[in-house]
Amino acid sequence: MTISPSITTPAITIAARTPVATGVIALTLVPADGQDLPPWRPGAHVDVTLPSGLTRQYSLCGDPADRSSWRIAILLAQPSRGGSAWIHDHAREGVPLTVSAPRNLFTLEAAERYVFVAGGIGITPLLPMITEAERAGVPWTLWYGGRSRSSTAFTDELIQFGDRVHLVPRDTAGRIPITEVLDTPGAGTAVYCCGPESMIDAVQDACRDWEPGTVHVERFTPEAQEGTTAFDVHCARSGVDVRVEEGVSVLDALLEAGVEADYSCAQGFCGTCETRVVEGVPDHRDDYLDHSAAPDTMMICVSRSRCARLVLDL
Ligand code: FES
The missing domain is CATH 3.10.20.30 (Beta-grasp domain)
Structure with missing residues (x-):
């Protein structure tokens, strides 16, 4: 097995493990030597290599301005292929982790206004984007769907933003009305979406008349293997x-x-x-x-x- 090429950071240790929703934990990662961690921008992810050799990618979801720690969040996959289950079982304060330097395939481009659309754990790359938009004084809204309110992570942090955040738990509120939210191409507006395949498809479909380059997506989940044949x-x-x-x-x-x-x-x-x-x-x-x-x-x-x-x- 070959692990993806990556620049290894200084030795990383888990400083805290925090439940942030049903089946989701957040890990605070710190450098063992106390030095600054490599810089990163919203949308970046790191590769975490587990003792089995398995590599998993997690978006950095803390504050990009904080060079003393990183934060990642891990959803326990059902069924797990071994990555998230190992982390949920073994990640505790003081446990070392092999973590790559940040890489960014989902860069936040400058815009006059942002519409963020998240599904489930897809909220993670969008959190630092919201932080950056706030700092820059750029208007934004977030539509955030999940199975239920209890499985929707980081709501405590998001409710401070009032009516700019639209939480849409599927069990009580159905699905995000993506077609209505994105029906009018907004001049200077950039759309960032991270979530399941179906959500991304719906966003891209709703934005087909928008200017090229205004819609940015990151897919977290592979297309389902269910319903397949041998x-x-x-x-x-x-x-x-x-x-x-x-x-x-x-x-x-x-x-x-x-x-x-x-x-x-x-x-x-x-x-x-x-x-x-x-x-x-x-x-x-x-x-x-x-x-x-x-x-x-x-x-x-x-x-x-x-x-x-x-x-x-x-
Ligand atoms: S392992 Fe990344 S595309 Fe298959």
Whole structure:
């Protein structure tokens, strides 16, 4: 297994663990040597490498001006692929963590006004954006949906902003009225959305008439593996045959069978697991490849097969 390349920060230790919603904990991370941490901007994430070698990416959700600590929040995934479960089970004050330097693929661009749209744990990259917008005196609104009020993280911090924050717990208020919220392209307005696939699709659809470059999204969750069917994978180089059951990713099936495969995000957006397809037709479900170009590679962490058997260059 190869872990994604990253600049390692000074040794990092957990200084505090705080429950912030049902199934969500926030960790305060500090440098063991007491020096300043590397700077970062809103939208940045860090890679956390667990003792198993698994790497998970978490948005920094504290104050970018605070160089003495970072904050990340971890939702216990159901089912967990091992990353969030390990953190929920083992992350305690004083525990060291391997954390990369911050990287930013979701930069907050200057705008005259912001509309933030968050779903669930997708609130995390938006919190520092709100902090920055506040400091800069730029008007903003937040629409924040979640399963229920109790599963909606950081509400204590957000209610101070009054009616600029619209909390939409699905069990009592339904879904965010995205079409209404974004029906009129706002001059100088930038939209930032982070949440599940369906929410991002709805935001992009609602903003199809907006100026290019005004809508910025970050996807957290891979396309669901539910409702999928099983298929076979043959590894051309190692000769290993693997059955990929429904609901199981190609990557997990390969690792389970002892096949060496590179990966990092395991969510279809980093490109680490790109694998050449020797035979068969992949069902692309990633956010990395240009699918219109009929790539001869696939992201094995999320993509599946359109035929009964795939042959991969592994
Ligand atoms: S591991 Fe990141 S795209 Fe597959």
